[in-house]
Amino acid sequence: MRFPIMQRGSAVFALILFISVVACTASLPKTQGPDASSSELSSALRSRIFTSPEDDLFREGLSCLITAAQPADYEKARATFAALVTSYPKSKWAEPAQRFITLMDDLQACRSKDNVTRQHIESLEREKEGTLLENESLRKSLKQAHERLQTETQKLLAENEQLKKDLQLLKDLEIQLERRERMLR
Numbered sequence: 594m595r596f597p598i599m600q601r602g603s604a605v606f607a608l609i610l611f612i613s614v615v616a617c618t619a620s621l622p623k624t625q626g627p628d629a630s631s632s633e634l635s636s637a638l639r640s641r642i643f644t645s646p647e648d649d650l651f652r653e654g655l656s657c658l659i660t661a662a663q664p665a666d667y668e669k670a671r672a673t674f675a676a677l678v679t680s681y682p683k684s685k686w687a688e689p690a691q692r693f694i695t696l697m698d699d700l701q702a703c704r705s706k707d708n709v710t711r712q713h714i715e716s717l718e719r720e721k722e723g724t725l726l727e728n729e730s731l732r733k734s735l736k737q738a739h740e741r742l743q744t745e746t747q748k749l750l751a752e753n754e755q756l757k758k759d760l761q762l763l764k765d766l767e768i769q770l771e772r773r774e775r776m777l778r
Contacts, residue, residue: 647681650674651690658693671697 650673657670674690674697681687 647684650677651686
């Protein structure tokens with residue numbers, strides 16, 4: 594199944610986020626059975642994973658990417674991840690942050706390429722429309738010229754026939770004239 598670039602990019606980020614969380618989480622605290630709320634699990638997960646300043650930066654970068662209410666803010670996320678990599682190069686989050694930066698750069702390159710391709714397609718479609726209009730105009734001109742030539746051909750054929758008849762008539766008249774002259778002599 595083919596996904597648009599935005600969906601593919603979001604799917605890649607979600608997959609990397611999932612892998613990062615699973616890989617970086619040693620174990621989660623046990624919840625109290627089926628009655629445990631998702632907010633307790635979420636807060637337990639946050640307190641277990643995000644506890645230092647670099648963790649906060651990583652969480653902030655992720656929150657820029659994963660928002661349900663609005664589209665992802667790639668520029669802010671990239672700046673946050675870049676700050677994390679620069680400020681905490683030895684952090685456990687430096688490598689995932691660098692990968693997010695690389696993915697966002699790749700996504701931006703794909704979007705730019707997509708925009709260029711779309712503009713090229715639009716210009717080709719405009720050119721195609723112009724060519725189709727010109728082609729239609731040429732077809733009409735050719736049809737009119739063909740009809741005009743057929744009409745002229747019909748006229749010339751009729752004129753040729755009339756000339757043949759006139760020539761035959763002249764020949765007949767000449768023969769009659771010669772006969773009269775012979776009779777008169």
